[in-house]
Amino acid sequence: MFLPTTRQEMNNLGWEQPDIILVTGDSYIDSPFIGVAVIGKMLIHAGYRVAIIAQPDIHSDKDICRLGEPRLFWGVSGGSIDSMIANYTSLKKRRRSDDYTPGGINNRRPDRAVIVYTNLIKRYFKSAKPIVLGGIEASLRRIAHYDFWDNKIRASILFDAKADYLLYGMAETAAVQLAEALQNNSDVRDIRGLCYIAGEHDEPEKRAGYLELPPYETAAGDSRAFIDMFHTFYHNNDPLTAKGLYQKHGNRYLMHNPPAMPLTQHEIDAVYALDFERAQHPWYERLGKVRALETIKFSIPTHRGCYGECNFCAITVHEGRTVQWRSAKSIVAEAKKLTAYPDFKGNILDLSGPTANMYGFECEQKMQRGHCPGKRCLYPKVCPSLKPDHHHQLELLRKLRRITGVKKVFIASGIRHDLLLSDRHNCEHYLREVVEHHVSGQMKIAPEHTEEGVLRTMGKPGTASLLQFKRLFDRMSTEAKKKQYLTYYLIAAHPGCTDADMKKMKQFTSRKLNINPRQIQVFLPAPSTYSALMYYTGLDPFTKEPLFVEKDMRGKERQKDIIIK
Template sequence: MFLPTTKEEINQLGWDRPDIVLVSGDSYIDSPFIGIAVIGKALTRAGFRVGVIAQPDVQSDHDITRLGEPRLFWGVSGGSVDSMVANYTASGKKRHSDDYTPGGDNNRRPDRAVIVYSNLIRRYFKNTVPIVLGGIEASLRRVTHYDFWSNHLRRPILFDAKATYLLYGMAESSVIELARCLQTGSDPCGLRGLSYIAGSAPDGYLQMPSHEDALAEKRAFIELFHMFYQNNDPLNARGLWQKVGDRVLVQNPPAYYPDQADLDAVYAQGYEREQHPYYAAQGPVKALETIRFAISTHRGCYGECNFCAIAVHEGRTIRWRSEDSILEEARQITAHPAFKGYIQDVGGPTANMYAIECAKKLKLGSCPDRRCLYPEICPALKIDHSRQIALLRKIRAIPGVKKAFVASGIRYDMILNDRQHGRDYLKEIVDFHVSGQLKVAPEHTVGSVLKRMGKPAPYSVLEFKKMYDELNREAGRDQFLTYYLIAAYPGCTDADMRQLREFAGERLHIHPEQVQIFTPTPSTYASLMYYTEMDPFTLEPLFIEKDPARKERQKNIVVDKFETRGHRQ
């Protein structure tokens, strides 16, 4: 069932007005991959009346007033992608397309969408009910953060959006608790997963460096980020506060992760797997092509790559769905009238982390002084792919499923570490779950750059390639590996890119045609490196390539067939 998006739908339901209106930078797709759909259905299941306004016109009141003022609160999200990432390339050029906008033209999502939508609401609804920020754009900008597009530190987003509260992370449980507080008139400021602005700090919370101190001293910003990052696990995090001018940003400890039954319930909410008809009439959205018949098996990632914010937004602990829940979703997919037999992905942030987690972490929370996979895989993490093998076999045995692809990236170091089932898992992928090519993400091959990325040493990708090629020969298949590579990463020089090119040609036997220029995004260690020009763990100076033309040159060193135009220096 779709949530209502028009006054006519509200009237058909017999409502006088919604309890909650959710505003999003994406078109409204009813899918378990779309945050607004998940949050809206969770609130509906809890008994609240929820409406959706997707991609409102920010130049008029035409859209934002369409459902009237909600009774409890407005929920504002920039969408599935940070609006600045959605709108601009790594070189600062405006993107012409948007996979979440009808028709594909990038003409509906404003820059800094969360701020713009909040101001739009206040423009037409004076003294309105609380405005609550959520989604990845707000979540990753909840404290002082480096903003690449303006090239300076911005205040916590609550201050610029002039919103009331912010719910960070995956907020299904905390948004329901907030709605219940507002319904009963009780104070929500003690809720887990909530940030808000106050006049003073709660007792027992840790004080981060102030916004002003972070602006004045880069080492203060490094200290701030360490505290922010290390207090992100619900089992051991402390509450945080930060002075911003004469007020205080308060971040309560994270919401507890859902247990398996709760997570299963999130995916059993009857998603249409379609664009809402009101928005479908404006044109199709390309994103639906990849998520309509895909299955998310788990959340979180303990890879903790320094350029990725998944660990901050979804968490470092894997929470996985039951096998029964996943198989039931697969059966529902086969009943969809548009299904042609192909499940587009079975995975998560990292596909092969399903059902693999550290028992100590599940009990005590993430370790404050070490990572699960870097610099080596922690011996406390017992890697066993057997449950994934069994799951994939059961999915492809479902009547109507011709093929179920594993399109999410995989951690090849985990496969190599699993001496008992790793090769069997990869054989399963090679024989049944690859569409011609498998995605892996070495990102680079030079040790000093990999260290700044938090990625494994290059020998592991060679060992993995050898195993992959052997299995393809045994199966009589001609399938390839696709490598994600990054240029202009903090600490990376032109010489490093030449070494990468040589490694790719001589050891991987490829000539890369696609290399991504590093984009500093909020709330990652890589962006901290980029802004401070220091290694945040050692405080040693780092070379940072900031000139757009030279960033492009780093990329071209790898993708050009010959080094020309002055590349040899």
């Protein structure tokens, strides 16, 4: 079932008033890949009446008022992508297209959507029920953070939006707990994964064990204090070990509870067993189709979280660095459901998670005692305690291939090649089967750069594993008599990267990888990432030594052109 989007649809369900109204910056796509759909379905499953308003008109009441006021709360999300990242390129040019907007035209998602939608609600509902922020935009901006578009440290978005609560990370459990607490008029302040604002007389230090972050005003004016703030924030992101945090903003406090506990496999299977339509809601589809559906409709999410901890990536701060995966049974059941769709052509387009080959294994120590402070699981090399084991994914792929009606299962998300190479028992079997059955002409991997100094600032492995992987891939493709090749995600103008580094990368790609790349991303400092910290401060946050940062837009273009021209 779709969540209702109009009064008529609510009437058809016999609902007079929704308990919760979700407002989102994407068109309404009912898919397990879309956070707001997952949250809505979880709340419905828990017994609440949940309606949705997607991409409301922000200049009138015609959309925001069409369902009335919710009984319990408004949930506001900027959509699947931070609205500033969705609306602007890394060279700060306006993007013309939007894969989550009908017709693919970028004309429905306001800048700073979370703030704009909260103001919209407040404009028309004077006695507004609590407004709860969620989704990646809110999650990455939950504490003081660097904003590339304003080129300054902004306050927690909870203050800027003047909302009541913020749920960060994958918030299914927290959203249901919040609805229960509001329904029962009970205290919400102990919910994990919740941020709220405390007044100056609420004495946040009374919250046992909470750590104080440098105040927003101090972090905004002092790069070193901002770095210290970010380290404390980042290291208190593991559900098993994190302490609550608080940060003064003016004379009030942002209260940041520890993250939600990871879901058990039973719980995560239950999330994906919910009844998703895998379609755009017809009310929005009449405005035009969304491109995102072309890839997600027949793809299957297998896991969440990533312990890669690349410094430019926001997944660690949003989804966490503990990988949680679904059972093979749950994934196979979903694949069988896909075969019943009349437009399913037999191809599962992506069997995916943030990093494709993290499915099915985690570090035992991390699962029991939390992440190691000051240590990373993959950098500078794969930690032996991780014990990579790709046989779980191999078995899953074999099961999927045997399903009647499934012709091909593709792995289109990036494979972490150093992780695969460190699995001595399964590396060759895994890659051989991927090469033979799961690649559609090209396979993406993400070295991001080739020069040692830049790779260090990115937190990425060196080129030895890249070349080893390429040799293996090429050999296996030849043995399989398949013409297929690797494609590489590369980044220009990351902090620490000079024109000279780009020239060396150009040489490396043509001499060692035998390619002339036609595509390269210019680095974009996503909020609440280590690379954004480097970009803003011009310091290496781990040594506090000065670091070269290309900030001039022409300089960034020049770095890009060195590769593609």
